[in-house]
Amino acid sequence: MSEEPTAPYTGTGIDTTVPHSARIWNYFLGGKDNYAVDREAGDAIAAIYPQIRVNAREARGFLRRVVEFLAGETGIRQFLDIGTGLPTANNTHEVAQRVAPECRVVYVDNDPLVLAHARALLVGTSEGETTYLEADIRDVDRIFRGAQRVLDLEQPVAVLILGVLGHIADTAEARALVADIMSRVPSGSYLAICDGTVTEEKLKAQQEFSKTGGAIYVNREPDEIASFFAGLEWVEPGFVSVPRWRPETPPGVAVLAPARQIDEYGGVARKP
Secondary structure, X not given: OOOOOOOOOOXXXXXXXXXXXXXXXXXXXXXXXXXXXXXXXXXXXXXHOOXXXXXXXXXXXXXXXXXXXXXXXOOOOEXXXXXXXXOOOOOHHHHHXXXXXXXXXXXXXXXXXXXXXXXXXXXXXXXXXXXXXXXXXXXXXXXXXXXXXXXXXXXXXXXXXXXXXXXXXXXXXXXXXXXXXXXXXXXXXXXXXXXXXXXXXXXXXXXXXXXXXXXXOOOEOHHHHHHHHOOOEEOOOOOEEHHHOOOOOOOOOOOOOOOOOOOEXXXXXXXX
């Protein structure tokens, strides 16, 4: 069993008596920034929906491949990661600055535990810049007031919204928020989104999780998630199950077998 986090969280607003989705996801990824209540809730979810651990790992792999593609093939040097979650391995700034050390990264989240760790862990290269902004995704004005201190909003920006939009239950509201965010970045910017899709097992797991008092995460049909990219131009292969988004060919393998299909979908699109 993981040890409890040892940072002094008294007075930070961190509630260790109710499970939290960011800490549960950290647990699924093998992180240590979670509490017994999170592990118990995570184990209860996984008992009903064992696929959830695979989804967590595959979503993290999607993040890495997306950032490598954007910093490498497209030459993007600015990243706005909204809803970053708890730091683990291969965080956005680490991946981007491995490709191009001058990349600038702004993380946005409103979770006090994320804030407590971000200041210590999200340290970038000397050539680039990495910073953390405390804000809710619904407060788009606040996000961009803070982001413009680091990012040049006249130059293309990669906006990452990964595993976040399920916290906004109303699909129309979520779609409007994404549109508002993308309206504030210039032509040539990119949007990356991934989220969970609906299955019967997930619905049962959500019902179980609701008994704990934790915030429910809304999974959607694939076409609903794809609608968040309205007005943008898809990057190949478009909107797909995340293992199928530009999978890597291992060394020595001539032909890559088709990646498996899971109920976690994502894509990348460019603003014309």
